[in-house]
Amino acid sequence: MEEAFATEIAKSLLGKLSSFASEEFCLAWGLDADLDHLEEILSAINAVLHDAEKQQEQNDKIRLWLQKLREVLYDAEDVLDEVECETLRRKVVKTTGSTSRKVQRFFSRSNMIAFRLRMGHKIKNIIGRLARIESLKSQFNLSEQTIDSHVLHEETVMNRSFESFSGLIGRDKDKERIINLLVEPFKVGDAHPLVFSIVGMGGLGKTALAKSVHDDEIVKTNFEMKIEACVSDGFGLKQVIQKILKSATGDRCADLDEGELKKKLEAILNGRKYLLLLDDVWNEDAQKWLLLKPSLSKGAFGSKVIVTTRSQRVAEIMGTVSAYNLSILGQEHCLSLFYKCAFKERQMELYPDLVGIGKEIVAKCKQIPLAVINLGTQLYGKVDEKEWESVRDSEKWEEKGDALKTTKFPNLVVICQFLTPSLFFIQLFLTSQIKSILFADSLEGPTCKTDFEKCLSKSKHLRSLELLDDSEFEAFPEMIGTLKHLRYLSFDKNTKIKRLPKSIFKLQNLQALIVGEGLEELPRDVRYMISLRFLFLFTKQNRLPQGGIGCLECLQTLIIVLCENLEYFCEDMQGLKSLRKLFISGCNNLISLPRSMKCLTALEKLLIIGCENLDLMTIEEGKEEEIQTLSLQTVLLAGLPATLALPTQFLQGSTNSLRIFIIRNCPNIRVISECFGNLKKLQNLRIIDCPRLSKRCQKETGEDWPKIAHIPKIEIDDDDIEEETSNQGPVSSDLLQTV
Incomplete structure (x- = not known):
């Protein structure tokens, strides 16, 4: 559901605004006050988003409110991206060392003032639109929640869903292997603390497995202190230490600065053998981990850290031993899990036909436990065969399963298939806020090249552009250099593009480039x-x-x-x-x-x-x-x-x-x-x-x-x-x- 993306977009924007605060260019351009105001109003809206997304299924007004919010958030994302783009452009021009009149004009005071006025106007426009949306939230009686309570809620729901329904079905061997590693005595030469990562895609039950290990009686007897913290929303040093302290002492220590928090954490861990669970880590910035690690090393030898993550890179950065790659659940275990979630006691014996339909449903779940649990609980206590068949034959739940594999910040994707090229390009023109275009078929026909250029010209805020098949294209249009927000460009199946236009190297935001064989x-x-x-x-x-x-x-x-x-x-x-x-x-x-x-x-x-x-x-x-x-x-x-x-x-x-x-x-x-x-x-x-x-x-x-x-x-x-x-x-x- 697209409206549900509002929380992720808001989190992303707040993270970007936080990083902008210390950037020199914001101060030089006089944008700091506007950005502070934008961060303040966005934080107020973010506080109620979790409750709004829970209620939208039963309240059309809230769903419409979230839809309008999402549109403004996308525009805000584009504006902040524009500020970033300009910064990168200036960095490139500055490093070339050119003294031409064109470059001098680029860095002139009048040019900077013009940019500041233009950006200031756009940011104020975003603030005004957000303020109007923020004023409407009082109509819905939405409850405010801090980030910590949001995380705690997510963590509790995940734990409850897996532990109460699944009983960790099919994970006994995984659990035993991990426990054996954790209870191994410390040896000279071992890393301190030992950091062990559980890696796997969303929905496999990493958190539930780690929590089950963390709470196991054998593990409890091997550690003086057990701590857990969910860090899915960020890995800033202050934020992570506060969560660790909250788990260890019950006090978040919100009034302490970063230095005081470090000292308090080190004093608590000093000389004590602890087990720390860091759940749902997304941070791939090694520097952030290296800032936290010295404080964790104050514990006694034999202290250990469990990390759960979807990212192999996270495991590479943090792990001191080989990561544990959690596999999909076996088909028989998936069936057991589904029947446990879907049937009351002895119902299976009374409704053998439902058992057969259930087997077909589970076959579609791709052996992902969370998908199995979601479908099983949806059918819990229901004995009408038509309802079970409706779930089996529906494609909607597959979207939920696929969503488990998406990146943390989903974006819009438009797939253009050229059965009738002009018709599809017209549809594209009518679609607003396009972030990604994927051309699935060849670009052929007398008008396709022209239409392709028109398509790009209408997608100024494009983040991703991919050609999946060979085409008649021999060159990208010069205007591709105007897609300054573009992050991903791929044309590896194309054999006819021999040279890249000079304008393409103006894409200072581009993060991935996959070229074709003809280059x-x-x-x-x-x-x-x-x-x-x-x-x-x-x-x-x-x-x-x-x-x-x-x-x-x-x-x-x-x-x-x-x-x-x-x-x-x-x-x-x-x-x-x-x-x-x-x-x-x-x-x-x-x-x-x-x-x-x-x-x-x-x-x-x-x-x-x-x-x-x-x-x-x-x-x-x-x-x-x-x-x-x-x-x-x-x-x-x-x-x-x-x-x-x-x-x-x-x-x-x-x-x-x-x-x-x-x-x-x-x-x-x-x-x-x-x-x-x-x-x-x-x-x-x-x-x-x-x-x-x-x-x-x-x-x-x-x-x-x-x-x-x-x-x-x-x-x-x-x-x-x-x-x-x-x-x-x-x-x-x-x-x-x-x-």
Whole structure:
């Protein structure tokens, strides 16, 4: 239901307004007072949104009120986005160092005043509209709730729904494994505190499982103090500490500042062995976690933290041991859960036909416990076959199931299918507040290109644009550079777009770019896309230019595939300060990687596959340099016949982080590097289709066995070597999913 998105949009806006408060540009442009006023009125509305969304099903006036609110919130989102866009534009222009009259005019006082007046007018307009909506809320007798009580309510509902109905059906083994980890005694060398993550998509029962573990009697006897806090609404240091203190002492300490809160938390934890449950973590900012962690380390050795999250990245940031990936529920367990929720005692025996219909309903639930519970409780006590058949044949509940997989902040999506192109474009023009356009079919026909440009021109606040199929397009229109709110652009199925228009590099807000196979060149101007975090690249260049990709300081994932002409990377890769994942595949003419690879201190996953002429030792050419501390956790090298040895310096930098190392079909690598003996965190080593290397690494008899004997899990070709002391499961054969 679209109206239900109002809460999420409001939360997002309040978070953005909070971050704006300390930004220099808000003060310089004189927007701080207007933004403070906007935050104040939005907070007042946000306080009643939870109650409004509960009542809208029974009250059409409230539903209409939420719909009007949502429209204003989308407009407010666009205005704040515009302020952000302008800030990014100024940053780009400033860093180019140009002294042209055009640039001087851009930074002139008159230009800044004009922008301030324009934005001030828009913000005041939003404030006025929100004020009118806020004044209407008194008609509905809506109760105000603080964020904490909202979170507590959600947490209580989730716990009650799973525990009272399901009794954690089908999760006994999961629970046992987690408890065994929690009650393990502290050993020298263990992380302090140990942080254990339960990861899985929404609706699997992560919270219920964690809560059941947290409250288990065996666990209780192993910890002096048990604390829990739901942090779904934010991970600010002050906010999280207040929630922890509230659970530990019953007092939220609202009158204390951040420094005083830290001292109080540290005093409470000092010397005590505790178990902390941090539920529903969304924060992917490592810095926020690192600010909290020192206070948590004041507890006694053996203290542990359970984290529940949908994000693998959260687990990577916070976890000190391997994450526990919660799987979907088995079909038989889903049936048991459904029958328990849908039938009263002994009803199953009286209504066998309903049992059969129930089985068909459960088959549609995709083995997600929350979907099973929702449908079961909807039918609880009902014995009319038509009602059960209505649920079975309805598609509405599937929307709820799919919603479990959506991102935290859903947006509007318009799918254009060109059965009759002009008709669909006309429908698009009549739709307001479009955020995302996905073209599902080919753009063909005499008017489609023109209509496509008209479509984009009508969607000034577009956030996402994706072409799913090949089309007749040979170039994006120049006006694409005006879509300054665009965050995601994908045309990977297109083979005819050979060059990108210069205007596209004005998209300073773009965060993900996925290009098509026909692209001949990615110009240096890509450096102006300063918000880019994800880049999927095909190119026909033989060298990536200096001052291009290497300048993308925010880039986190770089995937380069099937670039048959590519021989050399850019030498300035040290500029990729945030790069965490690098995947290179099918670049058969690639000869070398730059020495600056050794400066990628944030890199966690490196996968290089099918590059026949690549010699990895080029990373270490030139004078020997000081070894940098790296963050590599996973390395996969496959199909590299020209590589004769592993880059020692590169591996030495990963001594304290590398956990998984796979070498496959690299027949000319003959020796394991001496530095492998220092990789103390390495848990999994696989050597496959590397005959010379495999021979040297055979257990007990191989010349290189002493270098790797400390690794818990080793697989060499078809042999599976595992130390008796290892608790690790088998290495996953589908490691590409880690990308």
